[in-house]
Amino acid sequence: MACVVARLDPRAPAVLVFETVAVAACYYAAGRLGLTQDLTVDGSVVSPIWPPTGVAVACLLLLGPRCWAGIALGALFVLMSLTSLGWSSLGLLVGNTAAPVCGYLLLRKAGFRSDLARLRDGLALVFLGALGPMLISSSVGAGLLAATGDLPAPAFWTVWLAWWVGDAMGVLIVTPVLLLIRRARPALRWSRSAEAAGLAVVAGCAVPLATHHHISLLFLVYPLLIWAALRFQLVGSMLCALFASVMATVAAARRLGSFEQLSEVETMIKLQVFNGTMALTALLLSALITEQRNTRRSVERACQELVEVLEHLTAGDTAPNRAPPDQEVRRRAEDG
Structure with missing residues (x-):
């Protein structure tokens, strides 16, 4: 043993x-x-x-x-x-x-x-x-x-x-x-890198303005989340959400912008509602987009494989060493 x-x-x-x-x-x-x-x-x-x-x-x-x-x-x-x-x-x-x-x-x-x-x-x-x-x-x-x-x-x-x-x-x-x-995974195409840089610049300007301005402009963050989710899926949307959450938290802790005139409880509720809805939007929207894109790629791959199989079968039916269908039936009848 x-x-x-x-x-x-x-x-x-x-x-x-x-x-x-x-x-x-x-x-x-x-x-x-x-x-x-x-x-x-x-x-x-x-x-x-x-x-x-x-x-x-x-x-x-x-x-x-x-x-x-x-x-x-x-x-x-x-x-x-x-x-x-x-x-x-x-x-x-x-x-x-x-x-x-x-x-x-x-x-x-x-x-x-x-x-x-x-x-x-x-x-x-x-x-x-x-x-x-x-x-x-x-x-x-x-x-x-x-x-x-x-x-x-x-x-x-x-x-x-x-x-x-x-x-x-x-x-x-x-x-x-x-x-x-x-x-x-780095090494994006030049066009994608330029778009990512543009998104970063826009977010770097719009998010501090939305969170620190005395007028409540927090809604300006959501178009950026949608842009990031559509073009860069989870990576872009979650980084954008993290940056916006940090900026909003800093504004709330220092009583700046739309948090200036609020009480302690009101500040906590407004900040947590904003962070929660923003995180849910970024996470679920990007996950849904990624899932749909993966499904589309799977369908396209299956269609391509089906086309290749049909081409192979068609090429096999018309091979020169194979008799036409009517002659094949006549030969089998004679042999039988």
């Missing part, structure tokens, strides 16, 4: 440690970036967009569930930079780790594909990766703050909503960008 001995790769532990440290560093950097622009709602500081959730879901989709330790370690570093650790910090750590892991498991159960080339992938990311699982982190976080007395009871639902939407926006805006960077 042959004996098969499984050999363990000696590099596996080192690779795992490197991935864990890299994921923790990316999570912590994203957390510090998210804390640069925050809002105060009922005396509590919240982040309108929490990028670490998007980083965590993207790392899980790219590296697998083994990177959960890096997510937990990064969340621990973020908590240590904000407050002293206690028993409530352990609950926050568990909630911030469990939410993206649950999102990853739900996405894998639904057959999610990281290229986001199907409409069902966009819908899965919205409901199974963002809105559903982030209820865990927001409920655990706001519940612990209320239980420890750090959050007044009347402000619970406002803070809970801001926490939930901020975590969900991190997944909707940051995760697609990270997934697409991995699959990015």
